[in-house]
Amino acid sequence: MSRTIAPDGELPTGGSSSRSAGGTATASGDARQERPTRPSDARERILGAATRLFYAHGMRAVGVDLIIAESQVAKATFYRHFPSKDDLVIAYLDRVDAAWTGQLHAAAKAAGPEPADQLVGLFDALATACRTEGYRGCGFINAAAESQPGTAAHERTVAHKSAIRSWVRDLAVEAGATDADKLATALTLLLDGALSAGALDPDPRAVDVARATARHLVDEACG
Amino acid sequence: MSRTIAPDGELPTGGSSSRSAGGTATASGDARQERPTRPSDARERILGAATRLFYAHGMRAVGVDLIIAESQVAKATFYRHFPSKDDLVIAYLDRVDAAWTGQLHAAAKAAGPEPADQLVGLFDALATACRTEGYRGCGFINAAAESQPGTAAHERTVAHKSAIRSWVRDLAVEAGATDADKLATALTLLLDGALSAGALDPDPRAVDVARATARHLVDEACG
DNA sequence: GCGCTGGTAGACAGACCGGTCTGTTAGCAT
DNA sequence: ATGCTAACAGACCGGTCTGTCTACCAGCGC
Numbered sequence: 001m002s003r004t005i006a007p008d009g010e011l012p013t014g015g016s017s018s019r020s021a022g023g024t025a026t027a028s029g030d031a032r033q034e035r036p037t038r039p040s041d042a043r044e045r046i047l048g049a050a051t052r053l054f055y056a057h058g059m060r061a062v063g064v065d066l067i068i069a070e071s072q073v074a075k076a077t078f079y080r081h082f083p084s085k086d087d088l089v090i091a092y093l094d095r096v097d098a099a100w101t102g103q104l105h106a107a108a109k110a111a112g113p114e115p116a117d118q119l120v121g122l123f124d125a126l127a128t129a130c131r132t133e134g135y136r137g138c139g140f141i142n143a144a145a146e147s148q149p150g151t152a153a154h155e156r157t158v159a160h161k162s163a164i165r166s167w168v169r170d171l172a173v174e175a176g177a178t179d180a181d182k183l184a185t186a187l188t189l190l191l192d193g194a195l196s197a198g199a200l201d202p203d204p205r206a207v208d209v210a211r212a213t214a215r216h217l218v219d220e221a222c223g
Numbered sequence: 224m225s226r227t228i229a230p231d232g233e234l235p236t237g238g239s240s241s242r243s244a245g246g247t248a249t250a251s252g253d254a255r256q257e258r259p260t261r262p263s264d265a266r267e268r269i270l271g272a273a274t275r276l277f278y279a280h281g282m283r284a285v286g287v288d289l290i291i292a293e294s295q296v297a298k299a300t301f302y303r304h305f306p307s308k309d310d311l312v313i314a315y316l317d318r319v320d321a322a323w324t325g326q327l328h329a330a331a332k333a334a335g336p337e338p339a340d341q342l343v344g345l346f347d348a349l350a351t352a353c354r355t356e357g358y359r360g361c362g363f364i365n366a367a368a369e370s371q372p373g374t375a376a377h378e379r380t381v382a383h384k385s386a387i388r389s390w391v392r393d394l395a396v397e398a399g400a401t402d403a404d405k406l407a408t409a410l411t412l413l414l415d416g417a418l419s420a421g422a423l424d425p426d427p428r429a430v431d432v433a434r435a436t437a438r439h440l441v442d443e444a445c446g
Numbered sequence: 447g448c449g450c451t452g453g454t455a456g457a458c459a460g461a462c463c464g465g466t467c468t469g470t471t472a473g474c475a476t
Numbered sequence: 477a478t479g480c481t482a483a484c485a486g487a488c489c490g491g492t493c494t495g496t497c498t499a500c501c502a503g504c505g506c
Contacts (some may be wrong), residue, residue, distance in 0.1 A: 001283070001308045002374075003463070003492070042453070058369050060224070060283045063493060074454050076497085085224045085494065141419050142368035145360065146281050151225075161423050185432040186413075193416030196364050200384050209408040217436070226462070226493070265483070286463060297484045299467085308464065 005057055005066060043081040045071040047091055054092050055139050059153070060146050064088075086152065089143075093156045096139040097163075103129065104164065108171070115175035116222045119168065119187060123211035126191060130198030130207050137199035138192065164188060177221040186217055228280055228289060266304040268294040270314055277315050278362050282376070283369050287311075309375065312366075316379045319362040320386075326352065327387065331394070338398035339445045342391065342410060346434035349414060353421030353430050360422035361415065387411060400444040409440055 049071040053062040064085055068078050082088040103125045111121025129135060136142065140157040147153040169184035177183045194210035272294035276285040287308055291301050305311040326348040334344025352358060359365065363380040370376040392407035400406045417433035 001312070001464075057371070058283070060281070060369070064495085065493080075456080075495085077453060079495070080452080083495095089224070136372075137364075137368065141360075141364065141423075144423060145365035145368035146284070148280070149359075158423050158425070161420070165424075182432055182435070185429050186436045189413055189416035189420055189429065189433055189436070190409075191416065192419050193412035193414065196415050196419065197384070197412055200364075200367060200381050201388075202381070206408050206412065209405050210412055212405070213409045213412070213440070224494075287465085288463080298465085298486075300483060302465070303482080306465095 003061075005053075005061060042071075042073050042077050046073055046078055046081060046088070047095065050088050050092050051095055054089070055096070055136060055142075056134060058146055059089055059092070059143060090152050090156060093140065093143060093153060093160075097156070097160050100129075100139070101160075101164070104167075115171050116218050119171050119175060119183075119218045120211065120215045122168070122187070122191065123194070123207065123214050126194055126198070126210065127207045130194075130204065135199055138195040141192070141196065161188070161192075164191075172221070175218065175222045177218075178223070179221065183217060183221045187214055190214055190217075226284075228276075228284060265294075265296050265300050269296055269301055269304060269311070270318065273311050273315050274318055277312070278319070278359060278365075279357060281369055282312055282315070282366060313375050313379060316363065316366060316376060316383075320379070320383050323352075323362070324383075324387070327390075338394050339441050342394050342398060342406075342441045343434065343438045345391070345410070345414065346417070346430065346437050349417055349421070349433065350430045353417075353427065358422055361418040364415070364419065384411070384415075387414075395444070398441065398445045400441075401446070402444065406440060406444045410437055413437055413440075 046067060050062075050067050053067060053070065064075075064078060067088070068075055071078075082091065104122055107123075107125035107128075108118035108121045111117045111124065140160050143153050144157040147157075165184055165188045168187055169180050172180035172183045172187075190210050190213060194207050197206040197210075198204075269290060273285075273290050276290060276293065287298075287301065290311070291298055294301075305314065327345055330346075330348035330351075331341035331344045334340045334347065363383050366376050367380040370380075388407055388411045391410055392403050395403035395406045395410075413433050413436060417430050420429040420433075421427075
């Protein structure tokens with residue numbers, strides 16, 4: 001079961017937590033670690049480390065001590081910003097929600113002005129996500145696997161999936177689909193399946209098939 | 224995060240671990256618990272409890288102490304049968320594999336002699352699974368969410384998904400599909416998506432849509 | 447100067463984790 | 477009777493978990 005996780009350098013996402021946001025990066029080059037005494041970004045560092053670690057290893061597998069070490073923050077600071085680990089978990093899920101929803105919207109927009117094309121364009125976001133190093137499936141589905149139906153984490157997952165489906169349905173209505181509900185459901189099923197397959201199937205053609213199938217379903221429903 | 228799990232009675236799967244297999248159930252009715260002194264089924268009790276608990280709560284959330292308590296077994300007995308928790312986890316996954324593969328095969332068989340109908344029949348197994356109380360999605364996808372790419376648990380998941388897809392492809396070949404690979408991939412994507420949606424989407428129509436879409440894809444590919 | 451805010455370091459508590467160990471008992475074959 | 481096997485009960489170990497607490501420090505507005 002291997003309950004512990006090495007404190008650093010084993011993550012597939014690569015680069016050192018992206019901590020150069022504010023500019024003027026403590027230019028005096030003598031110190032070893034140059035921990036940013038720049039105030040008020042402690043919360044951001046915590047959430048950034050938690051996002052990376054929770055996604056890569058699972059929420060339960062990552063302890064607060066590791067997050068604290070990775071974000072270079074004092075324990076009291078951690079608990080000032082997030083009164084409990086659960087609060088951090090839901091902040092993490094909110095961030096995943098915003099990120100994935102944003103990528104989906106961007107991919108739809110990039111696919112052109114036609115709603116029918118935008119419905120297919122969603123699968124470009126999928127392809128991009130699956131290709132990124134350290135891809136480990138849908139963060140929400142993974143979170144649901146680690147939480148119980150009554151909990152806040154689980155309900156965020158349900159709400160997220162529902163919001164995506166509702167947005168896809170609106171797009172399907174715009175595209176003039178004969179049965180927008182059915183088309184939206186089929187597309188989101190395909191999307192969720194590919195989201196899992198992208199992490200489990202070594203063959204990357206699965207996402208191509210997902211996209212092609214989506215194209216086919218959309219063309220057929222929108223005449 | 225609520226790390227602990229109540230020792231009994233909170234599981235959605237219902238009934239008291241099905242421990243009346245061997246007949247002659249210690250008919251002397253004086254004792255309270257009637258733990259089966261019937262020899263050699265200790266391993267089965269452990270694996271049964273683990274299967275129920277791992278699926279319901281996640282592998283990481285369930286400690287060996289709880290499994291030991293639920294299966295009414297001594298700790299030494301537990302570790303005699305399963306040298307480590309990891310061994311139990313893979314035994315659990317093997318059991319889930321056998322169960323789900325069996326249900327899929329049975330549903331295909333029940334759908335009739337035509338391979339094309341059998342491909343659609345898979346989705347009957349899905350519908351049945353999603354309707355059962357305590358359904359929590361695909362045990363393998365959930366397991367993958369709790370394990371790392373290199374580990375045995377993760378590789379069992381990959382192997383399981385690969386085996387299912389390969390079997391579906393054989394069925395698609397038998398059915399005379401124009402592109403059996405593509406059809407099999409599309410169907411398994413749909414299946415995996417619906418497996419997740421069945422646990423997350425309160426609306427049960429998603430599985431109907433999955434089945435209808437499968438019917439459509441099969442009809443089209445097999446002319 | 448003074449207090450407030452937001453940060454640092456780290457000891458500590460109490461529960462739980464996987465796993466080992468000692469010792470006991472029942473059934474059964476020799 | 478003896479010895480083997482498989483089960484039992486449960487104390488114990490080192491380590492990890494979340495969360496609390498004390499103590500100190502830097503900047504800033506008053």
